[in-house]
Amino acid sequence: MKLVSEHLNGVRLFQLDVFGDHRGFFIESFNERKWREMGFTESFIQDNHSYSAEAGVLRGLHYQLNPKAQTKLVRVTSGAIYDVVVDIRTGSPTYGQWAGFILSSANKRVLYVPKGFAHGFCTLVPKTEVQYKVDEGFSPELDRGILWSDTELQIDWPTNKPILSDKDGRHPELSCAEMNFQWGEDA
Numbered sequence: 001m002k003l004v005s006e007h008l009n010g011v012r013l014f015q016l017d018v019f020g021d022h023r024g025f026f027i028e029s030f031n032e033r034k035w036r037e038m039g040f041t042e043s044f045i046q047d048n049h050s051y052s053a054e055a056g057v058l059r060g061l062h063y064q065l066n067p068k069a070q071t072k073l074v075r076v077t078s079g080a081i082y083d084v085v086v087d088i089r090t091g092s093p094t095y096g097q098w099a100g101f102i103l104s105s106a107n108k109r110v111l112y113v114p115k116g117f118a119h120g121f122c123t124l125v126p127k128t129e130v131q132y133k134v135d136e137g138f139s140p141e142l143d144r145g146i147l148w149s150d151t152e153l154q155i156d157w158p159t160n161k162p163i164l165s166d167k168d169g170r171h172p173e174l175s176c177a178e179m180n181f182q183w184g185e186d187a
């Protein structure tokens with residue numbers, strides 16, 4: 001796994017090493033020893049896997065409050081997504097800024113999303129599968145959301161008519177402005 005680029009003071013895009021041959025390919029999708037050698041300290045305790053049947057499925061933007069804030073290591077094993085992260089760390093010089101990345105089974109890139117970022121993605125093709133590691137378990141009571149179409153963020157999603165869960169279609173508990181307080185309180 002090689003570092004491709006860094007964004008928003010902590011988000012990192014990696015490229016997986018692919019060993020191809022006449023049969024296909026082999027990839028070490030995660031290697032604890034190499035992860036530590038790169039200086040990362042997170043211990044991932046849960047693997048998540050989501051399948052989205054159609055293009056235009058938008059999941060997010062989600063995050064969990066401290067002490068259950070999650071680091072995520074995200075990759076796509078089938079199809080393609082436009083993956084978005086939003087810096088919601090109180091006091092961060094890039095607070096309120098977002099970045100978008102194309103992750104796909106073809107480009108075999110991995111996105112490292114540190115704690116303190118809201119995360120979401122929109123599928124670009126049908127039958128897209130996203131796999132991601134997290135270092136904290138699911139905490140429904142500390143799960144929060146930002147509306148995908150938040151007017152302050154102005155995220156450049158690939159569609160303006162996404163397929164959403166009921167949760168993601170509702171207005172979030174907090175606007176982007178209010179989040180600062182919520183996040184800061186628990187940071």
Ligand SMILES: Cc1cn([C@H]2C[C@H](O)[C@@H](COP(=O)(O)OP(=O)(O)O[C@H]3O[C@H](C)C(=O)[C@H](O)[C@H]3O)O2)c(=O)[nH]c1=O
Binds near residue numbers: 060167
């Ligand atoms: C996240 C999660 C969900 N669930 C259950 C709860 C619901 O009954 C069902 C679907 O959950 P949800 O609609 O929150 O799934 P997504 O919309 O894909 O949520 C994810 O979307 C964005 C992209 C994220 O980064 C988060 O990891 C996560 O919030 O799975 C669990 O049992 N464990 C879990 O860790």
